[in-house]
Amino acid sequence: MSTLLLTEDETMLQDAARGFLDGAAPVSHFRKLRDAGQTHDAKLWAEMAQMGWTGVLVPEDAGGSDMGHAAAGVLAGELGKTLVTSPFISTAVIAATALRQVATDRARDALAAIADGSVIYGLAVDEGAKHDPDATQLEAKADGNGFRLSGTKGFVVDGSNADRLLVLAKTDAGLTLFDLPADREGITRTGQNMVDARDAAQVTFDNVQATGDDVLGSVDDAMTVLKPALEAGQAALSAEMLGLSAGAFAMTVGYLKERKQFGVEIGRFQALQHRAAHLWSETEITLSAVRHAGRKLDEDPNNATLAVSLAKARATQTAKLAVIEGVQMHGGIGMTDDFDMGFFMKRARVATEWLGDYGYHAAKVAAARGF
Amino acid sequence: MSDDALNAFRAEVRTWLEENCPQEMRDGASGEDAIVWGGRNWTFKSEAQKLWLERMADKGWTVPTWPVEYGGAGMDRAHHKILLDEMRKMGARVPLQSFGIWMLGPALLAFGTHEQKLQYLPPIARGEVRWCQGYSEPGAGSDLASVQTKAESDGDHYVVNGQKIWTSYADKADCIFALVRTDRDAPKHLGITFLLIDMETPGVSTKPIRLISGKSPFCETFFDDVRVPKANVVGTENRGWDVAKHLLTHEREMISGGGQGLLGGRPLGAVLNEQDGGLTDPVLRAEAMACEIDALAVALTLERYKDQAESGGGVGDASAMLKYAGTELNKRRHxxxxxxxxADALMWDGKHDGLAADWLRTKANSIEGGTSEVMLSIISRRVLGLPA
Structure with a gap:
């Protein structure tokens, strides 16, 4: 296994990403989108495609840059630092990873479309309040040579903006993953008014027709394609949450150094110093888990479950601590909408639930560690 | 180094261990009874223990990363990792452990003269001289730099007077490396000297301290007009704090579990399953899962910092974080x-032999080598740059 340090290429990617995003998408950019009621910035997405970010997991022969999961984590981390709103994880990470598991011309074309930024994907897996692919009830009934899909998905991230949907459905003898155009007849999408002001939709399927060509992978065997895709998404989301934690923490430490009360900077108070130091420690420890997950997905993807769940479990806890302490240490101003810290808190909550919360991933770690 | 060369080295190591590690030394034991501390008065528990140490010392493998001329094997991390790997696979015991290896050795390698290295390092590597650490004093715990034990100049000697406390195994050690005050007028960090003292020198005495675990790993050590040659100074007179800080970094890494590697340890789930017959209590189960998650992440952080040190990046004050996180974790685990x-774990012996004593012992982890609170203050000041 490579080291847990960034490679030279990854460091360059990180620097370039930070440089670009500080100019094109600082937190104030997210605020503008939020105020305008927008959940997608097509220009920004096109620029991300142009820089090769959307193709980070797309093979070179399909027009991608194929830099790997660790690099995808580097990008997700930088996107997280300034709360950049984009379908990066749904499309460039989850859909790209799913499509790569399938060796068809259709999948190759779809990957090429991801790399050039011309398609947005949404992942329609969950139906209840908690992430649980195995609990899928949406049915795909055999109908002649094809299927008829009926049921409802919720919390479909990037579902309103998506051109295509990956849909997990129950079939005769298992679960099957479909890759459908989002505007196919019988599909209705309703935007959900999310606390993080990003795109998530409820998607209903009313007798939606699908053919064998719409199946990604094999019928009754969704997980061969979906498991790696979910794990890739979970790892990238962990990286985003760590970036988010670092972004919130930088604001908090900065504030400790400048805010004066009782005639001194509040960063002189040991009660706050030790909490800040503890928070930094948690961030450092989680960074190792996040890097490790990326490396494991790149080098030993069939055995990455423990590494990925470890990263997501740690990232949820660290992000929670970072935003709670962020608001508390800022005091009253941290509670105001004019101040950015609340954005971090709301995004952390949504990212915690997406693709499995702490309990979900802790159980996976426990299973892998002999509990 | 090519993979081929490393693979060849691995094969060579495996063959050598197969031929030289006595069967009795392959049980993977790491408890108090299995540890060889060495020293002038050391009694081996078995002939195999003695043989194992001698063979490993001859190869320089008791201190594999030290230069060959000082008793080591001059290994880089890749080779060292392979050696540790192969030893673990075989269940080979660690042939020798000591404060000389963990603490004084690295400090001497960084600050000692060539003559000092030649004089002190090989006996450490061979387990012939056992060292202890004379840092803390009754009035200098977390505030270590306020040591008062004084060393007054008298020709080419110092005369040392004062008292140390929490000197680990001072009653069994042959020598002590101590922080002494050589300039009472200088600012407190600048009047300290790092001095090597033979415990057999007239005027040195020790008294064990009985702990809540019932054991006495620590002592009080007294110096009463002890004459020490000035040649025994490591580094420069009055600049002992630099040596002490360097050494504390190693101590913190050691206490944080750096030596053993949390990842290599048995999963907590497996340990608890045996004790609880399936870990049925949901609350305990949840806490154990959380502890396991944090332990794995801390172990990976240790790996990452080693990678960083290896690449020449240095870890510096971040070692305070490892010490803080590792020791708090160990307390949680116990x-x-x-x-x-x-109830089965409440007896000193019986089904969970030694667990109660270990549990009590871990409470010192977050105190010794700098308390958790001192670690947080170090992070706050030196890493985060918060005002003092």
Whole structure:
């Protein structure tokens, strides 16, 4: 296994990403989108495609840059630092990873479309309040040579903006993953008014027709394609949450150094110093888990479950601590909408639930560690 | 280094271990009875223990990363990792452990003269001289730099007077490396000297301290007009704090579990399953899962910092974080093990032999080598740059 340090290429990617995003998408950019009621910035997405970010997991022969999961984590981390709103994880990470598991011309074309930024994907897996692919009830009934899909998905991230949907459905003898155009007849999408002001939709399927060509992978065997895709998404989301934690923490430490009360900077108070130091420690420890997950997905993807769940479990806890302490240490101003810290808190909550919360991933770690 | 060369080295190591590690030394034991501390008065528990140490010392493998001329094997991390790997696979015991290896050695390698290295390092590597650490004093705990034990100049000697406390195994050690005050007027960090003292020198005496665990790993050590040659100064007179800080970094890494590697340890789930017959209590189970998650992440952080040190990046003050996180974690782990053991774990012996004493011992982890609170203050000041 490579080291847990960034490679030279990854460091360059990180620097370039930070440089670009500080100019094109600082937190104030997210605020503008939020105020305008927008959940997608097509220009920004096109620029991300142009820089090769959307193709980070797309093979070179399909027009991608194929830099790997660790690099995808580097990008997700930088996107997280300034709360950049984009379908990066749904499309460039989850859909790209799913499509790569399938060796068809259709999948190759779809990957090429991801790399050039011309398609947005949404992942329609969950139906209840908690992430649980195995609990899928949406049915795909055999109908002649094809299927008829009926049921409802919720919390479909990037579902309103998506051109295509990956849909997990129950079939005769298992679960099957479909890759459908989002505007196919019988599909209705309703935007959900999310606390993080990003795109998530409820998607209903009313007798939606699908053919064998719409199946990604094999019928009754969704997980061969979906498991790696979910794990890739979970790892990238962990990286985003760590970036988010670092972004919130930088604001908090900065504030400790400048805010004066009782005639001194509040960063002189040991009660706050030790909490800040503890928070930094948690961030450092989680960074190792996040890097490790990326490396494991790149080098030993069939055995990455423990590494990925470890990263997501740690990232949820660290992000929670970072935003709670962020608001508390800022005091009253941290509670105001004019101040950015609340954005971090709301995004952390949504990212915690997406693709499995702490309990979900802790159980996976426990299973892998002999509990 | 090519993979081929490393693979060849691995094969060579495996063959050598197969031929030289006595069967009795392959049980993977790491308890107090299995540890060889060495020293002038050391009694081996078995002939195999003695043989194992001698063979490993001859190869320089008791201190594999030290230069060959000082008793080591001059290994880089890749080779060292392979050696540790192969030893673990075989269940080979660690042939020798000591404060000389963990603490004084690295300090001497960084600050000692060539003559000092030649004089002191090979006996450490061979387990012939056992060292202890004379840092803390009754009035200098967390505030270590306020040491008062004084060393007054008298020709080419110092005359040392004062008292040290929490000197680990001072009653069994041959020598002590101590912080002494050589300039009472200088600012407190600048009047300290790092001095090597033979415990057999007239005027040195020790008294063990009985701890809550019932054991006495620590002592009080007294110096009464002890004459020490000035040649025994490591580094420069009055600049001992630099040596002390360097050494503390190693101590913190050691206490944080750096030596053993949390990842290499048995999963907590497996340990608790044995104690609780399936870890049925949902609350305990949840706490254990959380502890395991944090332990794995801390172990990976240790790996990452080693990678960083290896690449020449240095870890510096971040070692305070490892010390803080590692020791707090160890306390949590032992609380969980006691909890899983229930009434069966409340006896000093019996089914969970030694667990109660270990549990109590871990409470010192977050105190020795700098308390958790001192670690947080170090992070706050030196890493985060918060005002003092």
């Amino acid at each position: 609380e969980l093990m006691m909890s899983a053991g229930g």
